[in-house]
Amino acid sequence: MPLLKHKTLVSDDPWVFQEEFSDVTESSIVVPFTQLLQQVTIAQPQERLGVRLSSEESLDDLIPRLNQVSLVEIYFEALRDGRGFSFARLLRREGFQGEIRASGEVSRDRLDYLYRCGFDSVLLQAPIDAEQAQTAYQEISVHYQADARNDQPIYRQTL
Amino acid sequence: MYIYNDVDQKIVDERVEQYRDQTKRYLEGNLSDDEFLALRLMNGLYIQRQAPMLRVAIPYGTMTSTQLRALAAISRKYDRGYGHFTTRTNIQFNWPKLEEVPDILTDLAKVQLHAIQTSGNCIRNTTTDHFAGVSATEVSDPRPWCELIRQWSTLHPEFAYLPRKFKIAITSGPEDRAATQVHDVGLHLIKNAQGELGFEVLVGGGLGRTPKIGKVIRQFLPANEVISYLEAILRVYNLKGRRDNKYKARIKILVDALGADAFRDLVEEEWLHLKGSDLQITQEEIERVSDFFTPHDYNTEAAADTTLDHYLETNSEFKHWYQRNTHQHKVPGYRAVTVSLKPQLGAPGDITALQMDLVAELADRYSFGQIRSTHHQNLLLADVEQRNLYSVWLALSDANLARANIGTLTDMIVCPGFDFCSLANAKTLNIAQQINDAFDDVDYLHDLGDIRLNMSGCINACAHHHVGHIGILGVDKKGEDWYQITLGGSSEADASLGKVLGRAVAADEVADTLKRLLETYVELRKGDELFIDCVRRLGVEPFKERVYAVA
Ligand code: HEM
Numbered sequence: 001m002p003l004l005k006h007k008t009l010v011s012d013d014p015w016v017f018q019e020e021f022s023d024v025t026e027s028s029i030v031v032p033f034t035q036l037l038q039q040v041t042i043a044q045p046q047e048r049l050g051v052r053l054s055s056e057e058s059l060d061d062l063i064p065r066l067n068q069v070s071l072v073e074i075y076f077e078a079l080r081d082g083r084g085f086s087f088a089r090l091l092r093r094e095g096f097q098g099e100i101r102a103s104g105e106v107s108r109d110r111l112d113y114l115y116r117c118g119f120d121s122v123l124l125q126a127p128i129d130a131e132q133a134q135t136a137y138q139e140i141s142v143h144y145q146a147d148a149r150n151d152q153p154i155y156r157q158t159l
Numbered sequence: 160m161y162i163y164n165d166v167d168q169k170i171v172d173e174r175v176e177q178y179r180d181q182t183k184r185y186l187e188g189n190l191s192d193d194e195f196l197a198l199r200l201m202n203g204l205y206i207q208r209q210a211p212m213l214r215v216a217i218p219y220g221t222m223t224s225t226q227l228r229a230l231a232a233i234s235r236k237y238d239r240g241y242g243h244f245t246t247r248t249n250i251q252f253n254w255p256k257l258e259e260v261p262d263i264l265t266d267l268a269k270v271q272l273h274a275i276q277t278s279g280n281c282i283r284n285t286t287t288d289h290f291a292g293v294s295a296t297e298v299s300d301p302r303p304w305c306e307l308i309r310q311w312s313t314l315h316p317e318f319a320y321l322p323r324k325f326k327i328a329i330t331s332g333p334e335d336r337a338a339t340q341v342h343d344v345g346l347h348l349i350k351n352a353q354g355e356l357g358f359e360v361l362v363g364g365g366l367g368r369t370p371k372i373g374k375v376i377r378q379f380l381p382a383n384e385v386i387s388y389l390e391a392i393l394r395v396y397n398l399k400g401r402r403d404n405k406y407k408a409r410i411k412i413l414v415d416a417l418g419a420d421a422f423r424d425l426v427e428e429e430w431l432h433l434k435g436s437d438l439q440i441t442q443e444e445i446e447r448v449s450d451f452f453t454p455h456d457y458n459t460e461a462a463a464d465t466t467l468d469h470y471l472e473t474n475s476e477f478k479h480w481y482q483r484n485t486h487q488h489k490v491p492g493y494r495a496v497t498v499s500l501k502p503q504l505g506a507p508g509d510i511t512a513l514q515m516d517l518v519a520e521l522a523d524r525y526s527f528g529q530i531r532s533t534h535h536q537n538l539l540l541a542d543v544e545q546r547n548l549y550s551v552w553l554a555l556s557d558a559n560l561a562r563a564n565i566g567t568l569t570d571m572i573v574c575p576g577f578d579f580c581s582l583a584n585a586k587t588l589n590i591a592q593q594i595n596d597a598f599d600d601v602d603y604l605h606d607l608g609d610i611r612l613n614m615s616g617c618i619n620a621c622a623h624h625h626v627g628h629i630g631i632l633g634v635d636k637k638g639e640d641w642y643q644i645t646l647g648g649s650s651e652a653d654a655s656l657g658k659v660l661g662r663a664v665a666a667d668e669v670a671d672t673l674k675r676l677l678e679t680y681v682e683l684r685k686g687d688e689l690f691i692d693c694v695r696r697l698g699v700e701p702f703k704e705r706v707y708a709v710a
């Protein structure tokens with residue numbers, strides 16, 4: 001699956017998804033949110049722990065545990081399920097500094113909206129070449145709204 | 160009238176090219192049906208019974224003559240020479256080709272028009288009172304606020320995949336001509352005791368399967384916080400609205416499930432993070448946008464005209480039209496003129512390219528080059544000097560646009576129904592015709608007075624049948640079209656949902672049923688009591704007895 005990070009196609013992804021939590025591994029692991037919730041103590045260092053939160057799950061329950069992880073992968077359950085966009089914005093508002101990643105039903109024609117909502121990276125299902133990816137981010141070059149990248153709406157932007 | 164600056168133009172132009180590329184990838188097989196469906200819907204393109212249908216946004220119902228001419232040209236070039244105005248003041252083309260839509264959008268962009276977010280589960284065109292700016296009773300002009308909301312909602316990155324569509328309407332003053340109480344969000348522009356401008360905020364209105372009247376969640380929102388507050392409402396809805404069942408996905412269902420108080424608490428809690436932030440609209444921006452809507456250069460001598468009285472005395476046809484189709488204007492000597500898109504023959508809301516050109520020309524000559532589309536599927540020339548009314552009437556009459564029926568029974572709101580819509584249960588256009596044939600007598604219609612008749616071809620309620628004084632809903636009974644009638648609905652300040660009269664009637668009995676209904680009204684009304692007031696006073700029973708006794 002192609003991974004885009006900060007608008008660029010990258011080949012080296014340190015993160016591996018694991019259905020089950022395992023403490024203190026050398027690799028950087030992403031575990032389902034339910035697994036994270038079950039852990040009482042966690043020895044895996046924050047730098048190497050990530051969590052996958054499905055858009056069906058509760059962001060509110062994750063927020064108190066944000067200091068345990070350095071990647072939040074938001075899994076879009078369906079193409080029409082737009083909750084993830086708000087999740088990312090709220091994560092940034094909570095001050096989460098780690099990587100926010102989109103996966104699941106995400107695709108080229110949503111890349112720019114994802115970026116603007118605060119996603120750092122996107123795990124795509126379909127192949128994409130570097131040029132296509134570039135285009136996807138440049139189609140609309142000016143924005144009316146404030147977003148996670150720019151807190152100035154059009155009426156405060158100096159163009 | 161708002162004029163695009165470079166940024167506005169750029170966004171629309173870039174959106175056209177983006178959509179052109181999406182269409183290309185779809186046609187080449189590089190974009191799945193499902194993906195393209197979501198993308199084309201967000202650009203107003205439905206695939207319907209006959210062909211695709213393209214819905215073009217008329218932001219808050221205002222157009223210039225140039226724009227209307229461009230719509231006429233598009234209907235000639237890409238369609239069959241006509242368009243259809245909808246209850247949400249947009250225009251639909253019923254016969255475009257999917258591959259030509261990008262070219263249509265290019266033509267639209269040249270005159271500052273677009274089809275962005277005219278369907279799909281996103282924030283739709285904001286609508287308002289068609290008398291905005293000319294009504295004597297409005298507190299302040301709602302149009303600058305509509306434009307600010309248009310910009311904020313256009314290509315909003317967070318709210319493009321909502322649980323369901325989202326519609327906002329704004330009104331100002333005691334009358335509600337924009338059906339704000341049956342919108343997802345209704346905003347009433349008001350002033351508080353200190354004379355500051357703000358909004359009363361309603362949420363959770365809507366029709367369809369589960370009709371609901373909106374609930375007030377905030378009595379007074381400072382006007383410059385409208386964007387931050389909408390952002391809070393939308394975020395709560397995006398996170399909490401149901402996604403498991405599309406019939407339960409509108410915000411009205413969420414508001415109902417939580418209760419209006421709990422919903423308000425969630426919004427207010429979210430808003431705490433947003434109010435006073437950079438989202439607050441700057442005074443400079445409010446002034447910049449408001450400057451586009453300053454009053455026209457009105458003729459201060461307009462009221463001195465004496466010719467109008469002469470024509471009114473000597474021409475009874477003109478007088479009928481004047482009484483029904485022209486309306487009070489805040490400037491003495493001016494009237495607002497409704498261009499009736501409810502002819503004796505023809506689908507309500509339809510307009511030909513020739514008619515569009517004519518209306519554009521009349522606007523140039525007599526109404527500052529501007530035209531509005533109304534919630535009732537008509538057009539409006541908002542600023543006509545009384546001395547010109549007779550000429551306007553003559554020209555409109557020639558073009559079959561002067562049927563003196565505005566506000567009467569035959570000024571129906573009707574959805575396209577089975578003839579064009581793949582969701583329909585029943586036809587509507589044939590029934591509209593039946594009603595037109597049965598109620599063609601002008602004197603009788605005028606005697607019946609103000610009656611709002613709304614007819615939808617299925618429970619989606621595109622024609623707002625629940626809030627018609629008389630509502631007609633097409634239902635399918637074992638493959639046959641039947642029609643359920645409701646009485647006593649209203650979408651105005653006194654909003655209410657209609658009550659079912661009784662069992663549905665067969666297609667060929669609709670007009671006769673209405674006749675019996677209205678005869679009952681004429682018999683039972685007190686003095687000049689309006690139909691709706693009479694129904695409210697007596698309830699549906701006496702009407703029901705009469706209607707079904709005969710059948
Ligand atoms: C012919 C193609 C059309 C299709 C497929 C269509 C489809 C729909 C659907 C599915 C809904 C219900 C959405 C929901 O409640 O979640 C709806 C609502 C609505 N439609 Fe249409 N529609 C069409 C044409 C029109 C036209 C011509 C008008 C205007 C005359 C219109 C105005 C509306 C309005 C105002 C609503 C909102 C009703 C409410 O408040 O719930 N639609 N439409």
Ligand code: SF4
Nearest residue numbers: 574580583616617621
């Ligand atoms: S009310 Fe039903 S039949 Fe009429 S346009 Fe809407 S979806 Fe189609």
